[in-house]
Amino acid sequence: MKTMIKSFIAIFTLSVIMVSCGDANSNKSTKQSGALSGNAAEKVYVAPGEHDEFYAFVSGGFSGQLAVYGLPSGRLFKVIPVFSVDAEKAYGFNEETKPMLMTSHGFIPWDDSHHPDISQTAGELDGRWVFINGNNTPRIAKIDLTTFETTEIIEVPNSAGNHSSSFVTENTEYVVAGTRFSVPFPQRDMPIDEYKGNFKGALTFISVNQEDGGMDIKFQLRMPGFDYDLSHPGRGASHGWFFFTTYNTEEANSLLEVNASQNDKDFIAAVNWKKIEEYVNNGGGKKIPSKYAHNVYDEHTHTATSTMKKEVLVVDPEDVPGAIYFMPTPKSPHGCDVDPSGEYIVGSGKLAAELTVHSFSKMLKAIEEKKFDGDAYGIPVLQYEATLAGAVKQPGLGPLHTEFDGKGNAYTTFFISSEVVKWKLGTWEVIDRKPTYYSVGHLMIPGGNSRKPFGKYVLAMNKITKDRYLPTGPEVTQSAQLYDITGEKMELLLDFPTIGEPHYAAGIPADIVAKNSKKFYRLEDNKHPHAVKTEAEAKVVRKGNEVHIYLTMIRSHFAPDNIEGVQVGDKVYFHVTNLEQDYDVPHGVSMIGAQTSELLIMPGQTETFIWYPKQVGVWPFYCTDFCSALHQEMQGYIRVSPKGSNVPIKFTLDGDAVDAE
Amino acid sequence: MKTIFFTFFVLVVLVFVSCKNDKQKVKSETKTEVTKTSSEHRGQASVAAVEGEQPNALQVAKSIEDFSTLVTAIEAAGVQDAVVNTGPLTVLAPLNSAFAKLPEGTVETLVKPENKSKLAFILVNHVAPANYPIKQLKKEVKKGRKLYMASGKYLVVEDKDGEIYIEGSKILKSVKVSNGWIHVIDDVLVPAE
Numbered sequence: 001m002k003t004m005i006k007s008f009i010a011i012f013t014l015s016v017i018m019v020s021c022g023d024a025n026s027n028k029s030t031k032q033s034g035a036l037s038g039n040a041a042e043k044v045y046v047a048p049g050e051h052d053e054f055y056a057f058v059s060g061g062f063s064g065q066l067a068v069y070g071l072p073s074g075r076l077f078k079v080i081p082v083f084s085v086d087a088e089k090a091y092g093f094n095e096e097t098k099p100m101l102m103t104s105h106g107f108i109p110w111d112d113s114h115h116p117d118i119s120q121t122a123g124e125l126d127g128r129w130v131f132i133n134g135n136n137t138p139r140i141a142k143i144d145l146t147t148f149e150t151t152e153i154i155e156v157p158n159s160a161g162n163h164s165s166s167f168v169t170e171n172t173e174y175v176v177a178g179t180r181f182s183v184p185f186p187q188r189d190m191p192i193d194e195y196k197g198n199f200k201g202a203l204t205f206i207s208v209n210q211e212d213g214g215m216d217i218k219f220q221l222r223m224p225g226f227d228y229d230l231s232h233p234g235r236g237a238s239h240g241w242f243f244f245t246t247y248n249t250e251e252a253n254s255l256l257e258v259n260a261s262q263n264d265k266d267f268i269a270a271v272n273w274k275k276i277e278e279y280v281n282n283g284g285g286k287k288i289p290s291k292y293a294h295n296v297y298d299e300h301t302h303t304a305t306s307t308m309k310k311e312v313l314v315v316d317p318e319d320v321p322g323a324i325y326f327m328p329t330p331k332s333p334h335g336c337d338v339d340p341s342g343e344y345i346v347g348s349g350k351l352a353a354e355l356t357v358h359s360f361s362k363m364l365k366a367i368e369e370k371k372f373d374g375d376a377y378g379i380p381v382l383q384y385e386a387t388l389a390g391a392v393k394q395p396g397l398g399p400l401h402t403e404f405d406g407k408g409n410a411y412t413t414f415f416i417s418s419e420v421v422k423w424k425l426g427t428w429e430v431i432d433r434k435p436t437y438y439s440v441g442h443l444m445i446p447g448g449n450s451r452k453p454f455g456k457y458v459l460a461m462n463k464i465t466k467d468r469y470l471p472t473g474p475e476v477t478q479s480a481q482l483y484d485i486t487g488e489k490m491e492l493l494l495d496f497p498t499i500g501e502p503h504y505a506a507g508i509p510a511d512i513v514a515k516n517s518k519k520f521y522r523l524e525d526n527k528h529p530h531a532v533k534t535e536a537e538a539k540v541v542r543k544g545n546e547v548h549i550y551l552t553m554i555r556s557h558f559a560p561d562n563i564e565g566v567q568v569g570d571k572v573y574f575h576v577t578n579l580e581q582d583y584d585v586p587h588g589v590s591m592i593g594a595q596t597s598e599l600l601i602m603p604g605q606t607e608t609f610i611w612y613p614k615q616v617g618v619w620p621f622y623c624t625d626f627c628s629a630l631h632q633e634m635q636g637y638i639r640v641s642p643k644g645s646n647v648p649i650k651f652t653l654d655g656d657a658v659d660a661e
Numbered sequence: 662m663k664t665i666f667f668t669f670f671v672l673v674v675l676v677f678v679s680c681k682n683d684k685q686k687v688k689s690e691t692k693t694e695v696t697k698t699s700s701e702h703r704g705q706a707s708v709a710a711v712e713g714e715q716p717n718a719l720q721v722a723k724s725i726e727d728f729s730t731l732v733t734a735i736e737a738a739g740v741q742d743a744v745v746n747t748g749p750l751t752v753l754a755p756l757n758s759a760f761a762k763l764p765e766g767t768v769e770t771l772v773k774p775e776n777k778s779k780l781a782f783i784l785v786n787h788v789a790p791a792n793y794p795i796k797q798l799k800k801e802v803k804k805g806r807k808l809y810m811a812s813g814k815y816l817v818v819e820d821k822d823g824e825i826y827i828e829g830s831k832i833l834k835s836v837k838v839s840n841g842w843i844h845v846i847d848d849v850l851v852p853a854e
Contacts, residue, residue: 257749257791257792258791258797258801258806261791261809262806330813331809331813351790351809351811352813353785353811353812353813353814354813394778394781394782397740397743397746397785397790397811398746398790415746416743416746416750416790416811417740417742417743417746418704418705418742418743418746419742435704435705435742437704437705438704438705438708438742438746439705439746439747463747464705464747466705466708467708467709
């Protein structure tokens with residue numbers, strides 16, 4: 001026995017020597033890390049005043065927002081408030097944007113933002129809008145890439161845990177939202193353990209108006225009660241189809257970590273949305289009562305409105321035979337990614353030992369030849385072998401998400417083994433693997449899920465950073481890692497912190513977007529009902545116990561800046577217009593004791609906040625954004641008199657009426 | 662025996678070190694540089710333990726001499742980052758004596774560089790991407806379920822008079838680790854293929 005162990009150790013020793021020597025020789029970067037890291041620094045260095053090559057829109061996860069970074073530098077430009085209130089920008093605090101966060105459950109100041117996707121035309125990124133899903137109280141938001149502001153949010157009824165979202169079809173005909181949790185559809189009071197067969201999953205197709213991006217629910221598919229995880233559109237030959245990964249096809253309602261991992265295979269649902277669209281256009285589907293908010297921000301009134309919708313069009317799979325099929329896919333697939341040609345659909349079974357790739361053309365053939373393996377709730381299940389294009393064997397542990405470089409390669413993240421793996425479409429061979437720091441979730445190649453990827457970088461987003469940065473107490477930053485993918489092997493260039501949690505990202509060449517970026521709002525186009533466009537129009541008006549202050553701001557004063565006649569117990573509205581018409585001259589305003597945030601007002605824009613004066617005295621307000629050399633002088637006073645006082649309303653600038661010559 | 666093993670292991674490390682460095686240099690002089698170089702490529706397995714923190718599966722395995730062969734194999738197969746992952750994981754950890762029970766020649770073949778992925782496959786056949794304390798394993802038996810392993814294989818779990826057996830191998834001891842559970846067994850569970 002001992003001899004055996006000894007010989008094992010001896011051989012083992014030798015082999016390790018061989019392995020280590022081989023590694024050291026083949027991987028020059030190990031030996032020359034100094035020289036190479038210098039090279040990496042050069043590759044991500046964007047000199048002062050120079051611009052990045054790509055925008056990266058990185059989801060904020062449980063912050064509810066969307067962050068805008070430059071690549072390759074990793075510099076943060078803006079955090080766009082989407083589903084969560086943001087005191088910095090007064091989003092959800094000012095009267096104009098409060099309606100954006102209305103839902104059928106009332107005002108919801110937070111959500112969990114997950115999967116940004118950029119609008120496409122003919123399968124290529126067009127840079128008009130970014131869509132992103134709110135997971136918790138199901139919503140889809142649209143961000144306008146001329147203003148980088150959230151301009152529309154639509155609630156998704158009959159959905160819960162809006163996770164399989166918000167991916168667009170090839171011409172942005174639809175943005176699609178799939179439910180993670182199946183629920184009673186429509187909602188009703190029923191025992192939880194009667195889940196199986198009774199709960200349903202909504203896949204929602206939201207049409208997008210090509211003129212203004214306006215969203216409207218075209219139809220909801222009422223699918224079997226599985227969990228729908230991620231989705232992507234067909235493109236090229238598969239345009240007109242949409243693919244959704246499912247897990248918990250066991251339909252468990254408790255201890256899913258065990259009970260939803262029982263089946264060997266779950267499904268990728270292939271949905272022929274063109275066929276269903278045609279059915280709906282011909283009067284198909286049932287309108288069912290429902291309640292969901294549709295919130296739209298108008299750039300001209302600088303104000304959002306919220307409308308409560310009352311019904312939604314529902315289609316059951318049996319209504320449109322031949323429109324939906326299931327492709328068996330091993331072990332709770334997460335990512336559902338379609339290659340640039342539209343032929344391959346990659347399912348990342350997060351507990352599977354291999355990556356599964358389905359073929360669209362084989363799928364069509366299998367449908368034609370009726371190669372079915374039974375059905376699930378009437379939906380035909382295709383034979384596994386009949387749609388299988390191939391599998392990447394033993395690629396890593398815990399595959400999650402795949403994107404493509406447009407050069408025939410795919411890149412997949414592996415959560416458990418913390419790595420990005422590059423493999424070849426068609427041969428399914430692994431070409432390279434690089435560690436991530438640590439526990440990577442999703443990854444992004446600009447355009448990496450479109451017909452035309454820009455395969456220069458891949459950005460991997462990590463859930464855990466542990467020792468990678470200076471510690472900041474128990475909560476440490478999340479991170480993104482940038483790899484150069486222009487060579488055969490990936491090269492780690494940069495590792496930068498992100499706002500939490502970077503779930504997913506979408507990237508686009510900067511030149512597509514930057515040229516359309518708005519510089520300021522034109523005053524003459526300002527249709528806000530309380531806008532005042534000159535200092536002479538500024539005024540203070542009492543209506544019962546409401547006082548409306550119409551205030552203007554320009555470098556470096558407010559008009560008026562001395563206001564009297566306000567009383568304890570009044571409700572005071574500040575309607576504030578920034579009269580500037582230059583790029584990058586916002587002003588801010590805040591009032592002592594106001595139970596809200598500051599306002600941050602762009603040139604040409606009007607915003608409103610409400611102040612309830614509670615104490616007698618003379619109280620200042622001031623500009624909060626360092627606007628000019630005399631920013632510190634930009635201030636005003638409001639005299640607050642006791643309730644019932646006979647001090648009249650009076651407002652002045654420099655001791656005169658605001659319209660004094 | 663243990664001493665011999667340890668000696669050889671040290672030798673491995675030294676040779677590894679020397680290969681990575683400029684051949685002109687004397688080993689002792691290059692020690693610091695080695696640390697720096699390897700830090701460029703370290704994975705999650707190299708994150709230092711935090712005082713008072715519950716150790717993860719790999720840290721526990723490394724602290725117990727009876728797992729030295731397993732640990733060496735994990736490192737040779739390059740799967741160490743997977744067993745320190747946040748999990749949850751359940752690791753069926755074969756003792757050194759389990760490796761010694763394998764037919765003669767098996768281990769020698771497996772550790773050859775060209776068999777690195779085969780070795781990794783055998784090792785991940787001992788890791789379930791799930792939380793299986795004994796209580797849960799008993800429940801799995803009662804419900805007639807098998808254990809799904811990261812290799813893609815299913816293992817049979819049985820309850821014989823309160824003792825849990827996996828693929829006929831008795832769980833000798835269980836250790837709670839920060840990223841799941843270690844169940845100690847005295848067999849290497851080599852998949853059929």
